[in-house]
Amino acid sequence: MKTLKIGVIGLGDISNAYLTNLQKYPDAVELYACACRTPEKAEAKKEQYGFRKAYASGEELLQDPDVDLVLNLTNPATHYKFNLAALKAGKHVYSEKPLAATYAEGKEIIALAGVKGLYVGCAPDTFMGSRIQTFRRLMDEGVTGDIVGGTANCIAHGWEWFHPNPGFFYQKGAGPVLDIGPYYMTALISLLGPIESVCAMGVQPQQERTIYSEPKKGETFQVDPDVMTSLMAVLKFKNGAVVNYNMVWDAWDSVMPRMELYGTKATLVMADEDPNAGPNLFGGDTLVKDQETYRWKNMPRVDGDEEIPWEIAEVKHDYDATSYVTNNRGIGIVDIAHAIAEGRKNRASGAMALHMLEVSEAILVSAREHRFIQMESTFERPEPMPQKH
Ligand SMILES: NC(=O)c1ccc[n+]([C@@H]2O[C@H](COP(=O)([O-])OP(=O)(O)OC[C@H]3O[C@@H](n4cnc5c(N)ncnc54)[C@H](O)[C@@H]3O)[C@@H](O)[C@H]2O)c1
The missing domain is CATH 3.30.360.10 (Dihydrodipicolinate Reductase; domain 2)
Known part of the structure; x- marks a missing residue:
């Protein structure tokens, strides 16, 4: 299985739950890059979770050719913007809910993913x-x-x-x-x-x-x-x-x-x-x-x-590294790594x-x-x- 290099945009309240859980699945995902509008916060998370790179904006992270999947943990108002931009940059996307602010915007995201042959996943994965x-x-x-x-x-x-x-x-x-x-x-x-x-x-x-x-x-x-x-x-x-x-x-x-x-x-x-x-x-x-x-x-x-x-x-489930019941927020991203390897839908x-x-x-x-x-x-x-x- 290819380990997906994850680029996280948005490092607020919910990010710790994701990052802690994702660390349990090193075969499926690597916490590769993180981005936040506050550069000190991005640096601090880089140290805390062992990211290789920290960026001062989501736009900069999207330029990184090594990011395979963008994890969009920004506020709902910017979900559409970063989800679409990530697909345009050729990256798979997993977004916090909602996928976009409106159904019309959401349709654009899914249509683009279809054209590009990229995976889109979205919370909740409960x-x-x-x-x-x-x-x-x-x-x-x-x-x-x-x-x-x-x-x-x-x-x-x-x-x-x-x-x-x-x-x-x-x-x-x-x-x-x-x-x-x-x-x-x-x-x-x-x-x-x-x-x-x-x-x-x-x-x-x-x-x-x-x-x-x-x-x-x-x-x-x-x-x-x-x-x-x-x-x-x-x-x-x-x-x-x-x-x-x-x-x-x-x-x-x-x-x-x-x-x-x-x-x-x-x-x-x-x-x-x-x-x-x-x-x-x-x-x-x-x-x-x-x-x-x-x-x-x-x-x-x-x-x-x-x-x-x-x-x-x-x-x-087969994702051995954790008990599967309590708080597995982010398991939907691990599932994308397995889906790519198995050639199936997430x-x-x-x-x-x-x-x-x-x-x-x-x-x-x-x-x-x-x-x-x-x-x-x-x-x-x-x-x-x-x-x-
Ligand atoms: N906090 C929770 O308990 C919780 C639970 C479930 C889902 N969520 C969802 O998670 C998402 C994030 O929630 P949160 O509570 O972490 O919010 P938050 O306000 O604590 O964090 C949002 C982060 O996004 C960043 N951000 C916003 N706009 C940006 C931009 N243009 N460029 C770069 N970074 C930008 C902010 O700087 C901040 O780091 C929301 O969609 C929310 O609905 C949150």
Whole structure:
């Protein structure tokens, strides 16, 4: 397998999770170059993670002929610009979500990648973790039968109770559907395939919000008048399933499960008490109730290196260097290295990210204009993770 030389643009909050994880896969990826607008920060990360080169701008990094894949960890407003520029420079791309700010921009990226024969991958890759792969395995083995419906619920009070500077979550380009929604949506479409049409309603019950976290505790901020903070959508999948999708940032929690899928033979449930848990994490419990036993079985939680007591929870992948369950952010990049070597498509694909973007945008348009919207884009459902016994 060729080791991909990674060039990282953007070295903010999320970069440490990626860089720590990627160090575990030296056969697949090399942390080769990093770039940040603050040159001292780039130098510091170079020292910390052993990059060979540090650049003072993304543009300079893109000129480096030895970078094979650009990992774009900048803010959403610059995802499009660097994703497109990286492809133009002949490099594969893996981007933090969203792929671009709009579906139209996303289409440009995927079209260019097609012309150039380059790989595009995009976060989130949490669907490659043990819980959603457990869902997948139960579906593939016929335990669930056909999935006919489901629900996905992020019911919270926004992020102002923990984030030090939460105002940006309530400005254009953010809000629950674009911020946390991609984890839930990607989990659903990675399991059920493409969506045919959507409809939604949304509200903004609080124009002013109060920060509960330090250091700005007690301060208030205004919500952009165009940003709906609670949306409820209905998704019709091409396979016939209908799922309700509730992204609510105006509630003090809920006992609704983060996600449920209803099969003709069994129901699968993500029952997390912690409002931060759900499809945004790699692991977690899976409850199953099937037709035959008609009682809830709790698929055991698989964390770290704990023994796996129940065979059905053993959805392991071949990327040996780490336990696969807790926080494997970046595993989608390792998968690209394997995909290139094996001549196959990558799992956290640009095409799936583009569909996710089209659906998310359509939810917002539907809520604003009160109409059903048909989807244009499609993608191939990712292969399940390889299993090891
Ligand atoms: N922080 C999290 O917990 C988290 C979790 C999941 C996903 N994400 C996603 O990761 C991405 C980055 O988030 P973050 O929290 O690390 O943000 P951040 O603001 O902490 O870091 C962004 C980085 O991008 C750099 N950058 C921005 N514009 C640039 C430009 N033109 N040229 C070069 N560098 C530029 C900034 O200097 C900074 O280093 C976002 O898309 C976000 O949605 C973040």
